[in-house]
Amino acid sequence: MEGVDHLAHERNKSEFDVDAMKIVWAGSPHAFDVSDRISKLVASDPGFRKDNRSTLSRKELFKNTLRKAAYAWKTIVDLRLSEEEAAKLRFYVDEPAFTDLHWGMFIPAIKGQGTEEQQQKWLPLAYKMQIIGCYAQTELGHGSNVQGLETTATFDSQTDEFIIHSPTLTSSKWWPGGLGKVATHAIAYARLIVGGREHGVHGFIVQLRSLEDHSPLLGITVGDIGMKFGNGAYNTMDNGVLQFDHVLDVYSIAFASIAVMLWVSQVTCEGKYKQSDVPRQLVYGTMVYVRQTIVADASCALSRAVCIATRYSAVRRQFGSQNGGPETQVIDYKTQQSRLFPLLASAYAFRFIGEWLKWLYADVTQRLQANDFSTLPEAHACTAGLKSLTTTATADGIEECRKLCGGHGYLCSSGLPELFAVYVPACTYEGDNTVLLLQVARFLMKTVSQLGSRLSSKKPVGTIAYMTRVEHLMQCRCGVQRGFAELSADLVEAAVAHCQLIVVSKFIEKLQQEIPGKGVKQQLEVLCNIYALFLLHKHQGDFLSTGCITPKHAALANDELRSLYSQVRPNAIALVDAFNYTDHYLGSILGCYDGNVYPKLYEAAWKDPLNESVVPDGYHLYIRPLLKQEIRTARL
Numbered sequence: 222m223e224g225v226d227h228l229a230h231e232r233n234k235s236e237f238d239v240d241a242m243k244i245v246w247a248g249s250p251h252a253f254d255v256s257d258r259i260s261k262l263v264a265s266d267p268g269f270r271k272d273n274r275s276t277l278s279r280k281e282l283f284k285n286t287l288r289k290a291a292y293a294w295k296t297i298v299d300l301r302l303s304e305e306e307a308a309k310l311r312f313y314v315d316e317p318a319f320t321d322l323h324w325g326m327f328i329p330a331i332k333g334q335g336t337e338e339q340q341q342k343w344l345p346l347a348y349k350m351q352i353i354g355c356y357a358q359t360e361l362g363h364g365s366n367v368q369g370l371e372t373t374a375t376f377d378s379q380t381d382e383f384i385i386h387s388p389t390l391t392s393s394k395w396w397p398g399g400l401g402k403v404a405t406h407a408i409a410y411a412r413l414i415v416g417g418r419e420h421g422v423h424g425f426i427v428q429l430r431s432l433e434d435h436s437p438l439l440g441i442t443v444g445d446i447g448m449k450f451g452n453g454a455y456n457t458m459d460n461g462v463l464q465f466d467h468v469l470d471v472y473s474i475a476f477a478s479i480a481v482m483l484w485v486s487q488v489t490c491e492g493k494y495k496q497s498d499v500p501r502q503l504v505y506g507t508m509v510y511v512r513q514t515i516v517a518d519a520s521c522a523l524s525r526a527v528c529i530a531t532r533y534s535a536v537r538r539q540f541g542s543q544n545g546g547p548e549t550q551v552i553d554y555k556t557q558q559s560r561l562f563p564l565l566a567s568a569y570a571f572r573f574i575g576e577w578l579k580w581l582y583a584d585v586t587q588r589l590q591a592n593d594f595s596t597l598p599e600a601h602a603c604t605a606g607l608k609s610l611t612t613t614a615t616a617d618g619i620e621e622c623r624k625l626c627g628g629h630g631y632l633c634s635s636g637l638p639e640l641f642a643v644y645v646p647a648c649t650y651e652g653d654n655t656v657l658l659l660q661v662a663r664f665l666m667k668t669v670s671q672l673g674s675r676l677s678s679k680k681p682v683g684t685i686a687y688m689t690r691v692e693h694l695m696q697c698r699c700g701v702q703r704g705f706a707e708l709s710a711d712l713v714e715a716a717v718a719h720c721q722l723i724v725v726s727k728f729i730e731k732l733q734q735e736i737p738g739k740g741v742k743q744q745l746e747v748l749c750n751i752y753a754l755f756l757l758h759k760h761q762g763d764f765l766s767t768g769c770i771t772p773k774h775a776a777l778a779n780d781e782l783r784s785l786y787s788q789v790r791p792n793a794i795a796l797v798d799a800f801n802y803t804d805h806y807l808g809s810i811l812g813c814y815d816g817n818v819y820p821k822l823y824e825a826a827w828k829d830p831l832n833e834s835v836v837p838d839g840y841h842l843y844i845r846p847l848l849k850q851e852i853r854t855a856r857l
């Protein structure tokens with residue numbers, strides 16, 4: 222029945238202060254207030270409806286996304302929302318769109334790599350959305366290998382301008398989000414050529430479309446690259462293709478190359494190229510920034526899937542009826558708990574590692590401003606490795622949550638198929654996960670060669686086994702005289718182990734902080750132990766081979782895991798309530814707050830367009846003749 226909380230009995234079992242946990246999850250009372258207010262604002266506005274996406278054609282879907290983006294912007298302006306509130310609104314609108322790249326990459330690139338002059342020129346226009354930007358780095362022929370990009374930017378000292386050109390088919394920009402149909406400007410990455418000499422890949426701001434009628438400018442060929450994985454999903458985004466035909470940057474008074482030129486290099490008016498003495502990898506700065514935001518995104522996506530699967534596991538009953546009594550809640554099966562609760566623990570673990578990574582990125586950014594590059598290698602390795610680890614675990618976790626919901630998990634109305642389809646490219650964009658782990662492996666090899674076997678210093682005691690595992694994996698690989706490429710598959714395993722060590726150690730450090738609320742810290746300790754012991758169980762071969770645990774330890778760890786699952790069980794619903802997601806944001810009948818699943822599933826079925834008529838289109842043309850044997854049947 223509507224209005225009845227079918228999960229009330231579960232909520233009454235909670236052993237901790239859920240409201241206090243909501244603050245921990247949000248990060249602060251202020252952050253909770255903003256999230257809570259904005260999520261409810263979005264949920265209550267029919268203009269942000271999203272339950273019909275899977276029934277729209279690509280063009281209807283895209284036009285609806287443009288409508289929503291414009292409506293969101295109007296809401297932000299009318300309500301005078303702050304930058305933080307506006308970002309939250311775009312998050313809870315929950316629709317991949319060009320705005321993600323405008324706000325998530327184009328503006329950060331200018332802020333992070335532009336000179337004062339260029340920031341003053343471009344940021345006011347971008348903040349007012351008087352220009353719409355995208356990040357055009359990847360090409361048809363190159364994505365991972367940035368130094369392999371083919372687009373050229375040739376400085377013409379006669380006109381004091383750059384000529385941007387796509388010399389080959391494979392140099393076509395390919396994939397940039399927002400590029401296909403909306404962006405008016407791009408930060409385009411191209412090989413800088415000055416005076417006939419090439420100086421590697423640099424970023425340039427290039428106008429793509431007229432601000433009068435949105436038509437592509439002279440020399441610009443631009444369009445969408447076509448349908449992507451899943452029906453609705455990421456097809457709300459116009460990932461584009463772009464070719465430059467000797468485009469002269471004639472649409473802005475002064476050449477607007479972003480000042481990665483100034484940071485990393487300069488081209489003087491006399492056409493002289495000046496390489497400054499900063500690491501050339503600063504040109505990759507925007508990618509590092511986005512990678513750390515993707516880690517925070519992972520905790521959001523995984524927690525969403527876990528919330529759905531946990532609530533449904535408490536609602537669903539299957540087998541186990543005694544004398545006609547109720548069947549067993551599937552959340553009480555040990556197999557369901559052993560699949561679900563490590564994902565619940567991972568969601569919290571990724572939340573806290575995301576907080577730490579945000580601090581690390583802010584710290585390295587501050588150091589860079591003082592020309593201190595000492596922590597840049599570690600920041601690169603951490604952002605690359607943790608982006609890889611958390612997105613792989615989250616994509617796999619969303620799929621596991623779908624399976625944990627049985628058949629109904631495969632319905633669009635469960636919210637899980639679309640969440641999976643929207644999320645999985647995170648394992649590829651912003652750096653293919655294997656390519657990024659190879660960067661971590663390279664960093665570890667360098668660290669081992671510099672520090673000897675002791676890879677990591679000052680880690681919490683509870684991580685000794687994890688630390689020893691990484692060192693052992695590295696020694697096994699570095700010890701043998703074979704090249705990096707030959708050992709790369711093994712080194713990637715060591716890179717994963719290193720990233721898992723970081724996640725576990727930061728979870729333990731989080732627990733050393735003051736955490737208010739009855740029972741809150743105790744619940745987090747249980748989740749931290751689940752995360753650490755689950756990984757130890759999953760990779761026990763590594764741990765046993767280090768000798769730092771024995772088979773008996775491994776067996777005890779498994780026994781402890783079962784005990785920890787029993788401790789989580791009465792608190793599971795409260796732990797996912799702490800994410801404070803509205804039913805609108807979850808977009809899932811299986812995960813609805815009141816647990817009133819079956820009536821909602823049944824009602825939703827009849828809304829499918831196929832049920833607009835009891836006799837389907839096509840019956841008279843195809844089925845009736847079949848049934849009436851009016852079609853000559855093959856001689857049997």
Ligand SMILES: CCCCCCCCCCCCC/C=C/C(=O)SCCNC(=O)CCNC(=O)[C@H](O)C(C)(C)COP(=O)(O)OP(=O)(O)OC[C@H]1O[C@@H](n2cnc3c(N)ncnc32)[C@H](O)[C@@H]1OP(=O)(O)O
Nearest residue numbers: 317321358364365366367368502505508522601650651652
């Ligand atoms: C339901 C919720 C989901 C959300 C739904 C909607 C969301 C929508 C938003 C989506 C937002 C994302 C959109 C996607 C955008 C993109 O994909 S942008 C393009 C991303 N592309 C990449 O990431 C390319 C990956 N490749 C690289 O980064 C580089 O090519 C490389 C692999 C790092 C190699 O670079 P290279 O120049 O060849 O360097 P190396 O020779 O390997 O190394 C040289 C040294 O430089 C160091 N280094 C490398 N990179 C960095 C760096 N970024 N920072 C600092 N240092 C770096 C490297 O460690 C080497 O150091 P030494 O060993 O000391 O020499």
Ligand SMILES: Cc1cc2nc3c(=O)[nH]c(=O)nc-3n(C[C@H](O)[C@H](O)[C@H](O)COP(=O)(O)OP(=O)(O)OC[C@H]3O[C@@H](n4cnc5c(N)ncnc54)[C@H](O)[C@@H]3O)c2cc1C
Nearest residue numbers: 356358359363364365396397398646649650651652653655
């Ligand atoms: C949804 C989506 C949105 C995107 N948005 C943008 C955007 O806005 N802007 C933008 O510029 N780009 C964007 N991209 C492109 C994205 O950044 C690239 O696809 C990504 O960097 C991977 O590069 P690639 O496609 O060249 O993969 P490849 O490198 O071709 O990967 C193919 C396979 O080769 C392997 N491989 C590659 N190099 C090595 C190596 N050295 N050693 C071992 N294995 C290797 C990879 O692990 C992978 O298994 C987007 C992509 C997607 C899917």
